[in-house]
Amino acid sequence: LLCAMSSFINLTSASEVRQRRINPKLAFTQRKDGGYEFDTGVLRGRLHEAGKGLGLTSVVHIPTGMKLNGEYGILSYYRVFTTNKRYGHAAWDWPGVSKLLPDGSVQVTWPKADGRPFELVAIYRLYNSFTLDVETIVKAGKDLSKFEVFLASYFHEAFPIPQVFVTPDPEVVGKRIFMTAKKIFGNWQMFPRNYDLLSIIRDGRWQKQPNPVDWKIMPPMAKPIALRRGSKETPAAILMSPADDCFAISTPYEGEGHYSLYFSLFGRDINTGQTAKTRLRLVVKNITSNREIVNLYRKYMREHSEIPVQTNSP
Numbered sequence: 001l002l003c004a005m006s007s008f009i010n011l012t013s014a015s016e017v018r019q020r021r022i023n024p025k026l027a028f029t030q031r032k033d034g035g036y037e038f039d040t041g042v043l044r045g046r047l048h049e050a051g052k053g054l055g056l057t058s059v060v061h062i063p064t065g066m067k068l069n070g071e072y073g074i075l076s077y078y079r080v081f082t083t084n085k086r087y088g089h090a091a092w093d094w095p096g097v098s099k100l101l102p103d104g105s106v107q108v109t110w111p112k113a114d115g116r117p118f119e120l121v122a123i124y125r126l127y128n129s130f131t132l133d134v135e136t137i138v139k140a141g142k143d144l145s146k147f148e149v150f151l152a153s154y155f156h157e158a159f160p161i162p163q164v165f166v167t168p169d170p171e172v173v174g175k176r177i178f179m180t181a182k183k184i185f186g187n188w189q190m191f192p193r194n195y196d197l198l199s200i201i202r203d204g205r206w207q208k209q210p211n212p213v214d215w216k217i218m219p220p221m222a223k224p225i226a227l228r229r230g231s232k233e234t235p236a237a238i239l240m241s242p243a244d245d246c247f248a249i250s251t252p253y254e255g256e257g258h259y260s261l262y263f264s265l266f267g268r269d270i271n272t273g274q275t276a277k278t279r280l281r282l283v284v285k286n287i288t289s290n291r292e293i294v295n296l297y298r299k300y301m302r303e304h305s306e307i308p309v310q311t312n313s314p
Contacts, residue, residue, distance in 0.1 A: 008149065026126040028103025034098070037104050042129040042213055043284060044284050045069070047106055053077060053092040055153070056124075056132070059233050061284055068237060068284065070154030070259050075134050077110075077122065078152035078262070084204035085144040087116050089150075111142040117141040119272075120149070129236075131293060132282045136265055137275060144270040146200045148247075151280065155259045159228035161239055162251040162261060164191045166219045166292075176222040185254040186216030190250045191265075194220050197247050200267055225297055226261050239263060240297050242304050245278035 028036040034051035038044065045059030045068075050072065055076030059068040068074065077091035088094065096110040112119050121137040136149055163178040181189045188266035193197065206213050226248035227238040239261055247267030252258050265278040281300055287293055 040129040079150040081148040081205040086208040161229040165225040190215040
């Protein structure tokens with residue numbers, strides 16, 4: 001009981017600190033169409049525009065005037081799976097409700113429904129002028145076997161180059177590179193955390209209609225970091241996640257017309273009554289070197305280790 005009270009106090013304190021330090025530039029504001037908008041001075045855009053679950057849309061990098069997102073938005077909830085099962089076509093089609101939270105973040109909730117025995121919650125929070133965090137929370141109404149949320153980000157054609165941080169040869173200790181997804185490797189490429197996870201990827205979930213995908217399995221990712229680049233004058237759009245939260249990163253080849261990146265979140269069993277959470281960060285920034293990206297990730301992980309993670313067991 002004392003441990004539970006301590007955990008609650010820690011969570012409450014963290015929330016209070018965030019609220020005390022709230023910066024109006026880092027808060028969403030509600031629109032009359034049911035969506036939200038933001039303007040950090042570096043990034044401007046909308047979320048849940050017109051009540052639609054397409055993530056971040058109308059996103060502009062203010063210093064360059066560049067549009068960032070493609071047709072289906074950035075950080076939008078696409079496919080959701082359990083073992084050899086797909087739940088509908090896309091989560092962005094599900095009816096959901098949203099609300100503005102006291103700290104300026106936005107919570108979107110997709111409740112349980114017939115044929116969908118779980119509640120899915122997304123919390124979007126502006127971290128700084130060029131960074132946004134999203135938490136994904138699932139509350140299981142029944143046992144969920146190898147649960148997966150396939151979180152999709154569709155970028156503008158000005159970001160044609162997808163790169164994933166990989167270990168190209170697991171036998172060479174310490175060698176890690178940002179690998180570009182070239183067309184010669186395949187149309188649709190998936191980088192798992194490790195090859196033990198292929199049993200999830202190949203359990204039949206990706207053969208379900210509509211739009212089944214035959215993934216080309218690529219080298220394992222070194223850390224869950226991927227990005228989209230364009231010319232040297234454009235910022236990079238970088239996605240990153242804690243290692244235990246993401247079990248695969250996927251992308252089409254360089255220049256392919258979806259201009260997308262996908263993070264496969266969870267990848268584990270969630271039992272009836274349990275609540276589980278994953279985190280993911282988007283950074284939009286002019287990058288001078290790959291080392292700078294790795295340093296951004298290390299900073300994120302230091303922050304991540306300081307934030308309590310609450311998981312409820314039955």
